[in-house]
Amino acid sequence: MGTDVQRDHRALKLSRREWFTRCLQAGGAASGALLLGAGCHFPTPTSLGIVAPSPQWLPPPRAARLSTDVWRVLNRAAFGPTPGLVAAVADIGIAHWLEDQLADAMPEDPYLTWHVSGLDTLQTEQDDPNELFAEPNEQLVIETGKAALLRAIYSRHQLREVMADFWANHFNIYALKLDGRALIPTDTERVIRRHVFGRFEEMLQASARSPAMLTYLDNRDNKKGIPNENYARELMELHTVGVHSGYTQYDIMQVARCFTGWSVGSGFREAQFVFRPQWHDEGAKQVPFLHLSLPPNGGQRDGEKVLSALAHHPATAHFLAAKLCRHFLGSEPPALVERAARAYLKSDTSIRALLRPILLDGLTNADLCQPVLKRPLDLVVSALRCFAAETDAGDGLQTHLANMGQPLYQWPMPDGFPEKTSAWASALLPRWQFAFALATQGIPRTRIDLEAPLKARKGGEAQMVDVYVEAVFGRPAEAQELARVRGLLHGHFRRARSAGVPDEVCKAELVALMLAAPEFQWKG
Incomplete structure (x- = not known):
């Protein structure tokens, strides 16, 4: 038997806990090396005086109903609580926190701003979107996902990030179709994020002019005489009135005529919207569903009137x-x-x-x-937030998202990633694998500090389970809805201690089991 085969054979005989211990040791060493660098001297946020906010490991309020209400709001209007956030929101009141989030007026954390603005893809998008076509495809996909993840994990504007994700799915564009990789960064920044709390009509008008949307739904080739109905159909079915609102195929055909000539530039303008008058159907148009009667020679205004009528319907x-x-x-x-x-x-x-x-x-x-089952994005971000994780949100983290079925900006259909429980409930193994990888420091360039909540809360061995329960679930350990999982965790902890399991392995096991538990997988 060859050396490699023997090694593989021995590996198969490892117990699950031995495997867990080795993952923890290897993952911790790798994460440390990657986070600290290997002799590189590039500027860092710390060297520039930009310091990450320190976690505040405050216990949740002891009033079970209050902590549960805050936890529910933070798992739905945010991507989950960070250390101390349940206590902070309970202190100022849920309604006050929601109004602050709707106002969207607080300054962003400079640590997050530094990391996001440092991404080449976002810098290029701001300077000259056309130059994105020269960037490597893999870099475009990874860095666009990085920006979304970093903002979701670290932003103070949590409702803004939840809504940015909602609108990105509502106006879904598949990055791997045609020029999608190069066009989506501009769509994300100038269509979705610019209008996330504004007027829907303005967002709709911007989306209709987005080169990414025009390319994805084939309207860039929509010409008189041979109208392409794809954008018109999805505009009505998915973006505005909905499939059961009463419009007909004739309405779709007329709307498609209104958008003839709405296209994308070429050469130095390939990342820009252009209206091609020679392609536009200048005949009179009737859209009965919208009560629109458009006279001849309407030009670009034909499409603009349709968008306004749809937005106000x-x-x-x-x-x-x-x-x-x-x-x-x-x-x-x-x-x-x-x-x-x-x-x-x-x-x-x-x-x-x-x-x-x-x-x-x-x-x-x-x-x-x-109850709402967390989609992979919600699960990953909420897990990172509850332990104030350090991450670059790169391919190491994004691989887990892809394994769970949600590679960012890569849903091929125009309806966006589904939210129905049935769409996600069958893929449990990749969720558990993510939980164990995170707890064992097994995700490259991503790290959680398992000691921090214990030190901050002065929790010894007897309090370890309850300190972690409150850190992960954001509610008092004695809360009734946590009785089942808390009992199982205490039992696991006693058995592990009796078996002489090393301290660091025991802690990682507890956290992994909590992140994999139904009580964490669902938004209650």
Whole structure:
């Protein structure tokens, strides 16, 4: 038997705990080397006086109902709590925190700003989007994902990041189709993030002019005489009024005619929207569903009028309100959907006005909220946030997202990554693998400090399980809804100690089991 084969054979005989111990040791060493560098002397945030915020390991409020309400809000209007955030939000009040998030006025943390602005892809997008076509495809995909993950993990503007992800799925674009990799960074920054809390009509108008969207849904080749209906169909079905609103195939055909000539430049303008008059169908158009009668020679205004009519249509208001209720609440309370839709229409399509009743009246009412399974992105970010992880959000982390089924910007269909539980519930093994990799420092350039909460809370061995329970779940260890998992963890801890399991392995096992538990996998 050859040496390599013998080594592999011996590896197969390792117990699960021996494997766990070796992963912990190897992962910790690798993470340390990668985080500290190997003799490199590039500028760092610390060398420039930019310091990461220190975690505040404050215990959650002992009032079970209050801590559960705050935890629910932070798992839905944010990507999960960070150390001490449950206590901080409980102190100022949930409604106050939500209003602050809706105002979106606080300064961003300079540590995050430094990391995101340092990405080559984002710098190029700001300077000259056309130059993105010269960047390597892999770098474009990884760095666009990095920006999204770093913001979700570290931003103070958590509601903004949740909504940026929501709109990126609502106006989904597949990065691997045609020029998507080079065009999505500009769409993300100038369509999604620029309008995340603004007027929906402005976002819709910007999306219709986005080279990424025009390319993905084939409108860049939409010409008179041979109209391409793909964008018109998805515009109505997915972006605005919804498939059951009553429009017909004739309406789609007429809308497609309105967008003939809406295209993308070439040469030095290949990352820019252009209107090609010679391609536009200048005949009169009727869109019965929208009560639009467009005279001949309307030019680019034909498409603009369609977008405005769709944005202000009552069906769009209802469609967006219902979709946002499902996203935040896991349900569609009819009265709340109607109230949010009315607020949207009365405010000239304001997204903030649309959100306010859903968040302040819906999310704060436990009776209106149903359990929601975390999608892979929510799971990964919430796990990193609860331990104040250090990460570069690079390919090491993104590989786990892909294994769980959510590689960022790579959903091929125009409907965006699904939110239904059935779409994610069958892929449990990659979720558990992520939990164990994170707890054992097994993700390159990503690290969590398992000692920090114990030191901060002065928790000895007897309190270890409960300190970790409160760190991971953001609620008092004695909370009734945590009784099952807490009992299992205490039992596991006693058995591990009796078996002489090393201290660092025992801690990593506890944290991994918590992150893999149903109580963490769901937004309660």
